[in-house]
Amino acid sequence: MQYATMLLNKVIEQNDVGALARFNITEADMPTASEKKAYKFIVDYSEANRGQAPSYATVVAEVDGFQDIPQVSDSYEYLSSKIKKYRARLALMNLVSGKFTNDFNAGVDVDKLIDDLISDAQSIKMRTNVLTKVGTDLKRDGASFLDEYLKRKEGKSFKIWRSKFASINDQIGGYMSGNMYTWYGRSGRGKSVFTMEEIIEAAFQGANVLVWSMEMSRFEWMARAYSTISARVSDTVEVIDGVDYEVGFENRLLLTGGLSEGYEQGLRAFIDQLNEILDGNIILRAADDVDFVKRDVCQLEADILQTKADVVLVDPIYLMDYEANTSKVAGGDVANTSKKIRRLAGYTNATIHIITQAEEVRDDTDEEGNRELRAPKRAEIKKTKAVLEDATNTLGIDSLDGRGLIEIGKGRNGGEGTQVEVLYLPNYGIVREMPTGEAAASQFAF
Template sequence: MNSSMKFFSRMVDSKNPQAFDQYGITQQCFITSDEIDTYKALKKFIEKNSTTPSPEELTLAVEGFLYVPNVNSSFNVLAEEIKSEFAKYEILRVIQGQVMSNDPHKKMETVENKINKLPGNETLDWMIEQLQEIKAKTKVSSKIGLSFTKDYDWFFTEYENRESGNSFKIWPSKFPTINKALGGGFMAGNAYCWYGRSGRGKSIFCLEEAIESATQGATVLYWSLEMSAFEIYCRAYTSSSAKLGLFNTAVEGVDYEAGFPAKEILMTKLSPDYKQALKAFAESLNQTLAGEIIFRTVDDQSFDIKNVKQLEMEIEQIGADVVVIDPIYLMNMEKNTTGTKGGGLAETSKAIKHMSGRTNTVIHFVTQAEETKAQYQDDQRILKAPSRDEMKKSMQLLEDSSLTMGIDSLDGKGIIKLGKGRFGGEDQIVETIFLPNYGIVRELPSPEESKEQFKKSGDLPF
């Protein structure tokens, strides 16, 4: 006796009208007319009476229903058996269109059709998408959601796991004001948006956060969709060496702890001694950096698929904790289901937000801001972070972000303006030193902190 008839029989014996919904059983799971007719009859009876019919009533209603008394198998086991068969049928439909000549769930698009229409890589993408859909449809869940009154054990287990850092991570920002606004730092399962006008330092701020997370032990996946591998390595070496304060550099009469000079590295103008020192520093990172950064760059010949599914696959493959997408609008967009301008990016933003939760990762993404007259005063550009209304491409990015950060930089100074956030902090300004050529990108101390530092040094000027 097949699993379908056992499932139906157990439903009527146990008077369980929620079994279809509870175990995700739909009409599409069945292939024979007897199974489909029995499913329809049960659904119709349940909708009208809020309970199941008796075995006798169902037998009279559906000629092909075969009642199996005293079924020993659980609903969960039977649902898994039904969905296992359903998965086989669906795979056959993807390959050949139908399982039998009168298949009620026949597919018009098949592997053969796609091979004849599309390039090989696009056919593979389509096949992967189809198989992922089949996997999702055939997954069995014996329980829907969590009970607020009964699942307190789960809550305290999760609390302790988070407390110990096993199931949930907070990765502190490099900038203390951001940590205060977020209640400690960037939280796993959330997406964060960085935006600014062209050439103002968006990539630099995000790279600083990536290095900060890696310093704390995170595995960072960095999708650099504009910069080449050589350029981003130059910046990363400069920033990470500055973090260690390898050099002292005077800028406009002020001494700073600095890193290798980025421009000289990029232009290959380092002196022999500096070049040797840079090589030694690079060789030491494997021992000195607690975490790891995996770069995927625009000049990577194997980096031809840049969609959300590829991103999720790479997150799982390397076990990423933190992700940077720079910029989001150069990804391969999700399908524009609304037909509106920016609809593809909006769908991509939603997909990334959902994925951050599934993968329990922190995701930073970058987008642009509009060029406006507000950034000028008396025809001179001023230091002014863009407003949220000036965010380009799609306002959905704003909705999907746990915190938005508008940035600007000018003449060695930088600012980060905090926008919408779950823990407040809206419209706070983070003032920074911004000297990326020396790897110096850090928050300026507050007046209170500066005063405290002077007290400790015994050199208080007031």
């Protein structure tokens, strides 16, 4: 394999040392000791001589075994591709015959073996990519923009998942594929409930949904989901605080096994019909799942790819296995995790909702000490601001006595400061935007 030597000869002949950086060719890509030494000499010479390449004679004199191959006509792209592919083959061979085989013979758990193999193989692929172009040229790449525009128009490469709450759709247009959205609220105010409503709404639209529920058990999450899904298709009416509502299965009774015999029959029929009710699907990984041990970004990526998830919920981010704090600053671990999730959304083209906590405050009560409904502000996001900076939108939530509130705290595409008032009766599966105007008046008319 002489492709590395041919590339170095071409660099010398064309006096173009910058080509090495343009095509992401490093010393590690050189397969032999003499080629590594030649690469380093050429780069060091260029840095010391204002970007000039050394002559053939100088390189041959300095590097034993370096071969002079004049008039290399193959393109940089072709030579770089050959070099990178050869390096990838060597790295994969070393991985399979080395680390993977050693771990296999040592009896490492098969799931960990597979996860590590996928991660290591992906790392090899990333390290051996050929960089043929930097960025997008706005003048020359207009055709690619039009191509993407037409694909989005036809719904082929881009998807918007509509919110259950009309005002959010009006303000931000729904949740876009490839973006990350951050939800935050103080403890016990309904973060899991609000986000559950949104990802179930996406499932009604045909989305493949992946849920990482790291606080709730599988049974608890399913009970809440069955309650809200059934409420959307229910014709059962109950009077709550003097008002008639179409309700779902009561969540508390599902949790305690307290449904009446008639409701139990209805529950069985409801579960049998779920395939017809939901156009999409929901895959749940819950806090008490025995196989839900690894909870880092690498595992999240593997789950997204395996389930082909369109919409993802991470509830909450602070119970993930954080990335290493390479910056050595306070909050650097969760900041690195947030950044990787944001990149993961773009890479997989998934819509990712993450939940975090808001700081407890003392100014949410009136003069008599009664708590008031108030969504937290952006500055109250707890532990790290990375989840704010990395998100397309942040949504603060609160709930109190049958009412809920969503406030768009950050709107990259508008909507900042918009408040959505919500009828909040999650025990009956009812979490929906409050009607306004005539619709509101008619709801309470007798």
